[in-house]
Amino acid sequence: MRPLSRAAILAVGSELLTPFRTDTNSLHITAQLNRLGVDVMFKSVVGDDRDELLHAVRAALDRVDLLVCCGGLGPTDDDVTRDVVAKALGRDVREDLGMTERIRARYVARGFAMPMPEINRRQAMVPTGARVIENRYGSAPGLWLEEGDRVVLLLPGPPGELGPMLAAVVDSLLMERVSGTxxxxxxxxxxxxxxxxxxxxxxxxxxxxxxxxxxxxxxxxxxxxxxxxxxxxxxxxxxxxxxxxxxxxxxxxxxxxxxxxxTEGHELERVLGDLLVARALRIAVAESCTGGLIASRLTDVPGSSRYLERGVVAYSNEAKTELLGVNADIIAEHGAVSEPVALAMANGIRSRARVDVGVGVTGIAGPDGGTPEKPVGTVVVAAATADWSRSRVFHFAGDRAQVKFQASQAALDMVRRMLS
Amino acid sequence: MRPLSRAAILAVGSELLTPFRTDTNSLHITAQLNRLGVDVMFKSVVGDDRDELLHAVRAALDRVDLLVCCGGLGPTDDDVTRDVVAKALGRDVREDLGMTERIRARYVARGFAMPMPEINRRQAMVPTGARVIENRYGSAPGLWLEEGDRVVLLLPGPPGELGPMLAAVVDSLLMERVSGTxxxxxxxxxxxxxxxxxxxxxxxxxxxxxxxxxxxxxxxxxxxxxxxxxxxxxxxxxxxxxxxxxxxxxxxxxxxxxxxxxTEGHELERVLGDLLVARALRIAVAESCTGGLIASRLTDVPGSSRYLERGVVAYSNEAKTELLGVNADIIAEHGAVSEPVALAMANGIRSRARVDVGVGVTGIAGPDGGTPEKPVGTVVVAAATADWSRSRVFHFAGDRAQVKFQASQAALDMVRRMLS
The missing domain is CATH 3.30.70.600 (Ribosomal protein S10)
Incomplete structure (x- = not known):
């Protein structure tokens, strides 16, 4: 058989056609297929609509040799993927009684108070000639259908079920059907x-x-x-x-x-964390306009308790003075958003937390609070060690969240460059 | 003419077919179309590939009466949307010399040191019969093409250009072509x-x-x-x-x-912020396992400086004692992850910051640090006012980021319920 090389991904679910939700399963599926040398030529989202789905399946099978569908395998009337794919391939659908028993047993094993609802028998419906793929994390089994040189793979929508099932398929059925590139x-x-x-x-x-x-x-x-x-x-x-x-x-x-x-696609907070661990250094952060985002990004990294000693969100001038020892005169003279204040914040938290590296950030995230001299987006970042300190004024564009993120990025990067 | 009612959205760009990027423009486009009574029947992503794009455009025009394409309008060889849509509709493409001059003038006005690169003339290529839509935030103009009862709308990919252009089209060309539902x-x-x-x-x-x-x-x-x-x-x-x-x-x-x-789709931090403003209350947060996420979420809301006085990320026991006045004996007796410690954190930050509401969160975000008694995901949340305090132990499932988010959600929600 011709090796599989061109894939399409079809996400099924009306919620994915609202302004509130986007398909993200396809990113994971793409990564897995790429590793096998299979290119994703296009991807589509369709609702729980038999007619639209049928057209989408047929259009995809005209263009690619591997179609991966995710979602729409549940037990309700909305779950149409099984039926529609069978129809597109001209297959009958029959209940697999062994599978019904396995789904029933799963209900018992999980200690549900009630028996399996009869509606769940729908999940045991299997198109003729399909191979059933076990779902260890949910009741909807996956399906593998071959039609000439082409393959259609049906996966459940929940990422926690889709991921392990796809991994199993990649290591077995798919591995045998790709070119080796x-x-x-x-x-x-x-x-x-x-x-x-x-x-x-x-x-x-x-x-x-x-x-x-x-x-x-x-x-x-x-x-x-x-x-x-x-x-x-x-x-x-x-x-x-x-x-x-x-x-x-x-x-x-x-x-x-x-x-x-x-060079590995890692986030900046992880790169900085690795540097701090390698050098056995501890850090503390004093934040004003970033409002805790720098500490939160640092603590997103597992093991960050080894190097992050504390963080302070000093929104008010009083907090800057009380928690960081920033001299009120410096604030009065230069303004809260200034290099002397950012440096005093960095040095203040460094000495109070007794750590190697202190970071101070102060600025105007907007949308209010800007002045002609210090417009919204003005951010001052400072970093200090025992024998080194630096500060820099930035002017970021964007909304409040964008200014916050760019300011946190500039602060993490300043420390990274200092330690590199 | 028949009113437009069924739409498809086509995002163009090879980067959207990698594991790293997903299309989000379509969420915004969907919201705008829905407001006009237009349903999005499906959406697709294709790469910068003439053949695939041509098929996708033709397939979409068979199914819907409004096709919105975004991306691929730039000046480089990769930007194929204009040409391919013209081909799908059987139109010629010609340079609009007036537009070339406008793009050139835009270069001058923006103070670029160099003149407009000749490659940008490609952006002035217009299919026969197309209406040109001005781009106030970039050089790629949009295009509106009618073919019988159907419409194809081409928008640039960058959200900052797409958004204003779509808003203008919704208020003019599109408004005239919808049913009124x-x-x-x-x-x-x-x-x-x-x-x-x-x-x-x-x-x-x-x-x-x-x-x-x-x-x-x-x-x-x-x-x-x-x-x-x-x-x-x-x-x-x-x-x-x-x-x-x-x-x-x-x-x-x-x-x-x-x-x-x-009931308006608002985030919890915004709802809580509105409650705090309405009651003229100030808040301060003491975080351990959430690592600054609660403060960062609170400060995502414009105007949060009115009610957030400070935040403290007290990762170490020393920080809990120094910054929050948590008695070291309580930590020794009950452990850092315990209701007495969470309450002491909430009361400590409340009194030190001299605010109305104090929040304390301590827990084990994982992946390490769990014990049989306090497994990963164990989080204690406490909130306190002058005459009221509460604490609760949660057990969250998921990875580090998921535990952090759920813990922040539980903390914000505890205060919301307290104030509601």
């Missing part, structure tokens, strides 16, 4: 750069990579407070792809230098 | 409930609504730390839809009571 991807993250200038500097590499034995392709994306460079290499096997990708990553780092903070 | 939606948010029990309680309302003159439909969604109920009403005009929706919302609140924290 492998696409590997890496996300390189950097700060303190302009996208267009970065693109210009990297263009010679793009040219070189495109004609290499294992070609590497690149996409550059400006995100809030950082730039991401996504590289992908497609080689005859995972090892060859990885080797080409690693060489490309080294070239990028050589060109861009210290602005690159991760 | 209006779909209005509302998201009701609640805490402290189980999804299945909620669904059961609401089922009689669903039945009543489905046969009403202006039918209201409902979707219930369990999210982290909260449940959302999405209601939508489609009536002959916005006023009728709004009236039916408001009546439905009142019925829901009557059934679910105080667990509902917003």
């Amino acid at each position: 492998a696409i590997v991807r890496r996300s390189i993250k950097m700060t303190g750069r302009i996208e267009s200038r970065t693109e210009e500097q990297l263009r010679p590499l793009y040219t070189e990579w495109s004609s290499a034995a294992v070609p590497v392709s690149a996409t550059i994306l400006a995100a809030l407070g950082q730039i991401e460079l996504h590289l992908s290499a497609r080689g005859p096997a995972a090892a060859a792809s990885e080797a080409a990708l690693s060489a490309a990553v080294r070239q990028v780092v050589a060109v861009l230098g210290g602005d690159v903070f991760s | 209006a779909i209005v939606r509302r998201s009701i948010k609640m805490t402290g409930r189980i999804e299945s029990r909620t669904e059961e309680q609401l089922r009689p309302l669903y039945t009543e609504w489905s046969s009403a003159a202006v039918p209201v439909s409902a979707t219930i969604l369990a999210a982290l730390g909260q449940i959302e109920l999405h209601l939508s009403a489609r009536g002959p005009a916005a006023a009728a839809s709004e009236a039916a929706l408001s009546a439905a919302v009142r019925q829901v609140v009557a059934v679910l009571g105080g667990d509902v924290f917003s």
Whole structure:
């Protein structure tokens, strides 16, 4: 059989067509398929609507050799994926009595007070010729259907059920049906750069990579407070792809230098945490306009209690004085948003917490509070150690949340560069 | 002409087919179209690939009467949307010299050191019969194309350009082409409930609504730390839809009571902020396992400096004692994760910050640090005023970030219920 190489992902669920929800399962599915050398050509979202779904399934099967559907496998009338896919492939659907018993047994085993509702028998309906994939974390089994050279894979929508089931399929049924080529991807993250200038500097590499034995392709994306460079290499096997990708990553780092903070797609807070652990340093943060975001980002990283001693959100001037020892005269003279105050915050928390590194951030996140001299988006970041301190004034664009995030990014990055 | 009623959204960009990025423009577009009574039947993502895009455009035009494409209008070879849509509609593409001059003038006006690169002339290419839509925030103009009763609308990908342009189109070209019916939606948010029990309680309302003159439909969604109920009403005009929706919302609140924290889709931090402002109360938070997340969520709300006096992230026992006055003996006797410590944190920050409400949270966010008695996910939340205090032990499931979020949600909700 021809190896699978072109995939489409179809997310099923009317809630995914409202302004409130977006499909994220496809990101995980894409990562898994890419590792097997399968490209995702397009993805679609359709509601719980038999007619629309039937059209979407047929249109996809005209274009790709692997169609992954997620969602719509539950027991209610809204769950139409099983039936519609069977119809698109011209298959009958029959109850698998063994599976009904397994779903029933699952109800008993989980200690539910009531027996399995009869409605759940719908989940034991199986199209002719389909292979059933066990769901260890829910009642809806997955389905694998082959039609000539093409495959349709049905997965349940909840990520906690979809993830383990897909992992099992990737290691068994899918593995046998792919070509052996492998696409590997890496996300390189950097700060303190302009996208267009970065693109210009990297263009010679793009040219070189495109004609290499294992070609590497690149996409550059400006995100809030950082730039991401996504590289992908497609080689005859995972090892060859990885080797080409690693060489490309080294070239990028050589060109861009210290602005690159991760070649593994890691968040800045994790990179900084690793640096603090490696140097056995402890840190404390004093925040005004970031309002706890820096501490929260630092504590998103498992094990951060090893290096984060404390954080203080000093919104009021009194709190700055009481909790950080910032001299009220400095605030009166320079204003709360000033380099002397940010430095006093960084030094104050450093000495009070008795840690190696102190961080101070003060600014105007908006939408109110700006002045002609210090407009909304003005943020002062400071960092201090026993024998080193630095402060810098930034002017960020965007709404309150965007200013907060960019300010937290600038603060984490200042410490990262200091320790690198 | 037949009014537009069925839409599809097509996001164009190869980065949206990687594991790293998802399309979010479609949420905003959906909200705008729904307001005009236009349903989104499906949405798709395709890469910067002429062949795939051509198929996607043709397939969509077979199914809907309004196709909104976003992205792929830039000046580079990757930007194929203009050309492909013109081809799908059988139109020629010609340079609009007036537009070239406007793009050139924009370069000059923005004070760029260099003249407009010739590559940008591509953005002045217009399909025959298309109406050009001005882009006030970027160089790529939008396009409006009619083909019989159907419309294709091309918008730029950056949200800061797309949003204002879509708003302008909604108020002019689109407004003239819709039926006058209006779909209005509302998201009701609640805490402290189980999804299945909620669904059961609401089922009689669903039945009543489905046969009403202006039918209201409902979707219930369990999210982290909260449940959302999405209601939508489609009536002959916005006023009728709004009236039916408001009546439905009142019925829901009557059934679910105080667990509902917003009938306007607002976040819990905003709801709590409004309560604090209405009562002229000030708050301070003492966080351990949430690591600043509660303070950061509170300060996401504009104007939060009016009520948040300070926050303290007391990760270490020393910080709990020094910054909050938590007696070291209490920690030694009950452990840092205990109701006496959480209460001491809440009372400590309340008295030190001289505010009306103090919050204390301590727990084990994981992945490490759990014990048989206090496994990962154990979180104690406390809140205190001058004459009232409360504490409660929670056991949350999920990873570190999920535990942090649920703990922050429980803390904000405890204060909300206290003030409601």
